[in-house]
Amino acid sequence: MNIARYRKAVYSALWVQAALVVCYLPLIIAIAFIHQRGMHLSSYLAWQLTITLVYLNSSLNPFIYCWKIREVKLAPHRRKVMEMKNFTGGENQQTIAELYCSVEFTGEVHGELVFLSVINTFLSITAFLGNTLILVALRKDTSIHPSSRLLYRNLAITDLCVGIIVEPLTVAYSISVVNRRWDICYYTYLTEHFSSVTLCSVSLITLTAISVDRLLALLLGLRYRQVVTLKRTRLIAIGGWIVSIGSASTSFLNRLIESLFIYIGAAFCLLTTICAYTKIFMSLRHNQIHGQNHVVQGQSSQVNTLNIARYRKAVYSALWMQVTLVICYLPYVLAVALTPQRGRMPLSTYLARQFTATLVFLNSSLNPLLYCWKNREVRQAVKETLQLHCCIN
Numbered sequence: 087m088n089i090a091r092y093r094k095a096v097y098s099a100l101w102v103q104a105a106l107v108v109c110y111l112p113l114i115i116a117i118a119f120i121h122q123r124g125m126h127l128s129s130y131l132a133w134q135l136t137i138t139l140v141y142l143n144s145s146l147n148p149f150i151y152c153w154k155i156r157e158v159k160l161a162p163h164r165r166k167v168m169e170m171k172n173f174t175g176g177e178n179q180q181t182i183a184e185l186y187c188s189v190e191f192t193g194e195v196h197g198e199l200v201f202l203s204v205i206n207t208f209l210s211i212t213a214f215l216g217n218t219l220i221l222v223a224l225r226k227d228t229s230i231h232p233s234s235r236l237l238y239r240n241l242a243i244t245d246l247c248v249g250i251i252v253e254p255l256t257v258a259y260s261i262s263v264v265n266r267r268w269d270i271c272y273y274t275y276l277t278e279h280f281s282s283v284t285l286c287s288v289s290l291i292t293l294t295a296i297s298v299d300r301l302l303a304l305l306l307g308l309r310y311r312q313v314v315t316l317k318r319t320r321l322i323a324i325g326g327w328i329v330s331i332g333s334a335s336t337s338f339l340n341r342l343i344e345s346l347f348i349y350i351g352a353a354f355c356l357l358t359t360i361c362a363y364t365k366i367f368m369s370l371r372h373n374q375i376h377g378q379n380h381v382v383q384g385q386s387s388q389v390n391t392l393n394i395a396r397y398r399k400a401v402y403s404a405l406w407m408q409v410t411l412v413i414c415y416l417p418y419v420l421a422v423a424l425t426p427q428r429g430r431m432p433l434s435t436y437l438a439r440q441f442t443a444t445l446v447f448l449n450s451s452l453n454p455l456l457y458c459w460k461n462r463e464v465r466q467a468v469k470e471t472l473q474l475h476c477c478i479n
Contacts, residue, residue, distance in 0.1 A: 101150050109143035112136040182341070183279075185431065187271035192263045198437055199260040205444055206253045206260075209451050213249025216454030217242045223457075223467035230463070231311070233319040234299055234400075238457075240323045241292045241407075244285050245450035252282045253447050280334050283344070286415070286446065287330035287351065293411060294355040295322055296404045297362040303397065304369055352419075359408055366401055370394070403460035407453055414449035418442035 113136035185191050192199070220242045224235055255278035262271035299319075303310045333347040421438040425431060458465040 098150070102147060105146050105150060106143055109139050109146070113140050183272050183275045186259075186275050186436075187263065187268045189266060189268075191431075191433070191436070195433065195437060196264045198440070199263055202440055202444055203257045203260040206256050206447060209444070209447050210249045210253035210257070212451040213245055213253065213447070213454075216451060217246040217249065219468050219471060220454045220457050220464065221246070222471050223464045226467040226470070227461075227463045231303075231314075232316045233314045234296070234303075236316060236319050236323065237292055237296050237299060240326075241289060241296070241453065242457075244288045244292065245453050247281075248285050248447055248450040252278060252285060255281065256443070256447070276338075279337060282443070282446075283334040283337065283348065284327075284330045287333055287348070288326055289411065289449070290352060290355045290415075291326035291330065292323070293404070293408050294359050294362075295319075295326070297359045297408065300397075300401050300404055301362040301366055304366055356412075363401070363405060363408075370398065370401075399460065403456070406456050406460055410452055410456060411449055414445050414452070418446050 116132045116136045119132070221239060224230070224239050224242065227235070230238070255274055259271060259274045259278055262268070262274055299314060302314055306313055329351075333344065333351060336344040336347055418439065421435065421442045425435050425439070458468055
């Protein structure tokens with residue numbers, strides 16, 4: 087038996103080696119031909135094609151592993167079976183999506199789900215209308231630095247997507263459960279989970295970027311506009327979306343990996359935000375004491391005082407949004423953390439997660455109110471937009 091197993095291992099390694107030689111040999115021949123005859127169009131094309139053949143080797147090796155090694159071939163199937171098992175200890179274990187879309191688990195909560203559907207429908211409308219007005223107002227407001235305005239617009243777009251994508255999907259999930267449309271329920275839940283994780287991650291990353299942006303505005307002074315450019319801010323915003331989509335995509339592979347991504351990323355963002363605002367308020371406190379000890383008269387002093395007051399308002403506005411996000415997100419985080427990893431999920435835990443998820447969505451409806459409350463220019467632009475709309479009607 088050991089000899090037979092050893093023979094299979096040797097043949098497997100030999101096949102990998104043979105595939106490497108077959109893929110690399112044309113490139114070696116092409117390079118030798120170019121050295122002898124020189125670079126021409128045909129030799130250049132041959133060189134590019136043979137390089138692609140070399141890259142092909144990296145794609146062939148996994149197929150060879152699965153073809154020649156039985157344990158490797160069965161490993162993905164075994165991993166998938168293990169991932170399908172959770173919440174119970176037996177063979178009939180279910181995924182979270184299957185648990186959330188089963189009559190045994192959700193048969194007694196139809197009244198609560200209908201109530202949540204009404205709440206989420208209302209929040210969907212308010213998030214859509216509020217963030218649409220904010221996007222129009224930010225387009226009109228030229229008092230905010232373009233990079234900062236881009237971050238606020240990115241946050242408003244995220245909240246708008248919550249209103250037009252996530253909350254309707256949540257309502258569709260609840261309705262499918264009440265009507266026992268389990269096929270629709272399953273895919274609706276998966277889509278809603280993916281989109282909500284993506285958009286919530288983008289919101290957290292964007293608010294972290296806003297806090298760092300406010301810190302750089304204080305520390306860099308006149309160099310701020312040169313360092314924090316619109317192009318760099320746009321790259322950061324795009325990077326936030328890519329990271330968020332990537333972390334949400336891990337839910338289709340392994341929920342543990344997704345949880346690690348989310349918790350580590352959230353901890354990093356919150357730590358960065360706390361450090362940024364701590365440094366901001368320490369610097370403002372230092373400048374205030376310094377300004378009291380060194381009274382400087384003249385127009386430049388008055389202008390500097392006005393700039394500091396305006397900067398302080400911008401910082402408090404961003405800080406209010408950060409605090410609101412933490413208040414809305416924290417109950418859901420606690421509900422998820424208290425979910426038992428072994429055994430069947432209690433019905434009370436399921437309801438707690440559903441109600442706290444609605445509180446998370448509430449954040450997207452509160453942000454437009456915070457914009458208008460803490461930013462006079464945005465508030466005025468919203469008023470003008472509403473007045474113009476009323477006049478047109």
